[in-house]
Amino acid sequence: MKQIKKSFGSVQALRGVDFKLRRGTVHALMGENGAGKSTLMKILAGVQGYDEGEIRINDKVAVIGSVRDAISAGVSMIHQELSPVLEMSIAENIFLGREKITGRFPIVNSHFMNKEAAEMMKNQVGMDINPNTKMKDLNVAQMQMVEIVKAISQGADIIIMDEPTSAITETEVEKLFALIRELTEKGKSIIYISHKMDEIFQISDEITVLRDGELVGSDLAKNLDDTKLIKMMVGRELNEVYPKVKVEPGEVLLEVKNLGKTDKFRDISFKVCRGEIVGFAGLVGAGRTEVAEAIFGFKPADNGDICVKGKSVKIKSPADGIKEGIAFVSEDRKEVGLNLISSIKDNITLANLEKYCACNFIINNRVEKEKAQEYSKQFNVKAPSINTKVGQLSGGNQQKVILAKWVSCDPDIIIMDEPTRGIDVGAKSEIYRMMCELAKQGKCIIMISSEMPEVFGMSDRIYVLSHGRLKGVFDKSEFDQENILACASGKSKEEL
Ligand SMILES: Nc1ncnc2c1ncn2[C@@H]1O[C@H](COP(=O)(O)OP(=O)(O)OP(=O)(O)O)[C@@H](O)[C@H]1O
Ligand SMILES: [Mg+2]
Structure with missing residues (x-):
């Protein structure tokens, strides 16, 4: 992505940002709240338009004007604020917009979709669950797994995960990381947005930091550490994360x-x-x-x-x-x-x-x-x-x-x-x-x-x-x- 600019009214969310993603790597995108991370990624995923700049995928100019364009260019995004259709089932959510249609009188083949969905949920994220379960009956972590399966099943080469672990526990994070490693080994690239330092260093190959809609810098993860990274993000060093003081308990x-x-x-x-x-x-x-x-x-x-x-x-x-x-x-x-x-x-x-x-x-x-x-x-x-x-x-x-x-x-x-x-x-x-x-x-x-x-x-x-x-x-x-x-x-x- 080259010199991407985007404004919302008077807010300049992106002021000319460059971003480069390599095949088969995990690239972390970091920065304070409101730095422009989600906006940059929504542009890549076709959710949001941009004012200026250029996107190239596999060294060819990619015209991304809609989510459909992005998916055909091989980009899928798992959004920060998950947005499943709550009244629909797991299978219906996974196949949303590309339902399997069969028969002489074209009808949606629920049987096929359910079977596929159940298999994918089991094989890809290890969840044994009835694909007919409505999304509203799942918790946040489970919904997230469904969204991940959906992205994988769209055949994406570039998968954007916007704070994927913000609502899941450590065991599930381990599972997700194993899944990410498997995907990168297959040559897929992951863009990973998170505020959790330890995770970033565990999973990413490269890190890019944004601040107030501008690129602060980009480097290999192994060249960075907590202190350097925080300084890039906040512009100053931060000490004492947990300021807990003991208060004498009352009634x-x-x-x-x-x-x-x-x-x-x-x-x-x-x-x-x-x-x-x-x-x-x-x-x-x-x-x-x-x-x-x-x-x-x-x-x-x-x-x-x-x-x-x-x-x-x-x-x-x-x-x-x-x-x-x-x-x-x-x-x-x-x-x-x-x-x-x-x-x-x-x-x-x-x-x-x-x-x-x-x-x-x-x-x-x-x-x-x-x-x-x-x-x-x-x-x-x-x-x-x-x-x-x-x-x-x-x-x-x-x-x-x-x-x-x-x-x-x-x-x-x-x-x-x-x-x-x-x-x-x-x-x-x-x-x-x-x-x-x-x-x-x-x-x-x-x-x-x-x-x-x-x-x-x-x-x-x-x-x-x-x-x-x-x-x-x-x-x-x-x-x-x-x-x-x-x-x-x-x-x-x-x-x-
Ligand atoms: N649809 C919109 N309309 C107006 N302003 C928006 C819109 N989307 C984003 N913005 C603004 O653009 C700026 C960048 O937002 P963005 O969501 O990209 O931040 P972020 O880096 O993802 O932050 P966070 O870590 O909190 O998720 C913010 O100031 C935000 O308020
Ligand atoms: Mg965001």
């Missing part, structure tokens, strides 16, 4: 007793006090998100007790949860966390509109604007204005808007499900600092995370879940990666 804010939900989890009991940050570790599918959703009232539990500040409460809906001072930063930005077609302002104030009302029912626009502005600034949301639609923001900036929304409600109990998913290194440490600040103010935080360093770095205590059961509680002095992983894969703490 019990949340106590959960024998919480259960059919087929999801049971016998979940734990306590969190003022000033504490507790981590919830486990593999994808362990039931952590379901427990969080039950406490918040999004998908209420069937049995058990929830006590807030020592009082038993009934939480049957998110409105109940919010009333009890609970906030839930969900893992899924697109479906649950944000209203993509609304502005940054409307998203930030959404969970707390009473606060901006005059006479109890009319929104005071001036106050609403001021507050939204304040929080958007506090969280360093990069956008032309607070009226920008959230759907137009880069992934990391969308995450910041969700955090801003919940912090603006001034909750006591904050549940964060994968809070730094898709957040760049600089902004990550800002979020950790903010979590510490909230704990210091006497709030408590429950952090669900699949990133071990983050769980270790930020928690006062770690609860490990496996198959919907609590397998162990570890105090700070007992943190041990091996034990926690063993617990996560089903061993109870006593068995260790």
Whole structure:
């Protein structure tokens, strides 16, 4: 790609970027939130047009004006914000737009597509699953696997993965990396966008860094290290990623007793006090998100007790949860966390509109604007204005808007499900600092995370879940990666 330029209104997302990808290699694309990584790749994948520049594939000018053009040029992209058709099955999603048509009266051959899809899911990503399963019944990690299978099945030579591991656990990352190695051995090339340093050094041959829509540099991975890379991305060195300080715990804010939900989890009991940050570790599918959703009232539990500040409460809906001072930063930005077609302002104030009302029912626009502005600034949301639609923001900036929304409600109990998913290194440490600040103010935080360093770095205590059961509680002095992983894969703490 040569001198690619792209503007969105007044925002210059790309200011003349060069990018070169070699056959059979993994090329990492890095940079802060909003640097232009996804935009550059969407252009290559035909999702987005460009204003100026040239794309050459196999040394021939490639005219890419649509996704179809890109696919015929051998480019497939797995998007940062997965966009499957939720009401359709796995097979229908994989074959979307190129359904197998057979017979004298041309009809879609579901039998064939199901069989193919099941085989591909099994052989390529090791997932034994009914291809008729609707996408909406899968979790993020499973959806991602479907998207990967879809890209492979399109016969792509160039596969773009935009933050593919942001929602999957370490075992699944291993699987993905094995898959990537297999693909490169077959001469395919992978463009890999991620904010996770360790992954980048593990998997990539070459690294290109963008900053504010410009190329900072490109080099072989073996010539770079963490410090050099961070400096290229942020323009300065960064020390102390986890600023966790111990806060003397206060009264019990949340106590959960024998919480259960059919087929999801049971016998979940734990306590969190003022000033504490507790981590919830486990593999994808362990039931952590379901427990969080039950406490918040999004998908209420069937049995058990929830006590807030020592009082038993009934939480049957998110409105109940919010009333009890609970906030839930969900893992899924697109479906649950944000209203993509609304502005940054409307998203930030959404969970707390009473606060901006005059006479109890009319929104005071001036106050609403001021507050939204304040929080958007506090969280360093990069956008032309607070009226920008959230759907137009880069992934990391969308995450910041969700955090801003919940912090603006001034909750006591904050549940964060994968809070730094898709957040760049600089902004990550800002979020950790903010979590510490909230704990210091006497709030408590429950952090669900699949990133071990983050769980270790930020928690006062770690609860490990496996198959919907609590397998162990570890105090700070007992943190041990091996034990926690063993617990996560089903061993109870006593068995260790
Ligand atoms: N459809 C759009 N309309 C308006 N602005 C956009 C649109 N898409 C992207 N932008 C802007 O272009 C810039 C680059 O965004 P991009 O999504 O490429 O960033 P990124 O490097 O992928 O960041 P992240 O790590 O957060 O995903 C941002 O300022 C973003 O707000
Ligand atoms: Mg992006």
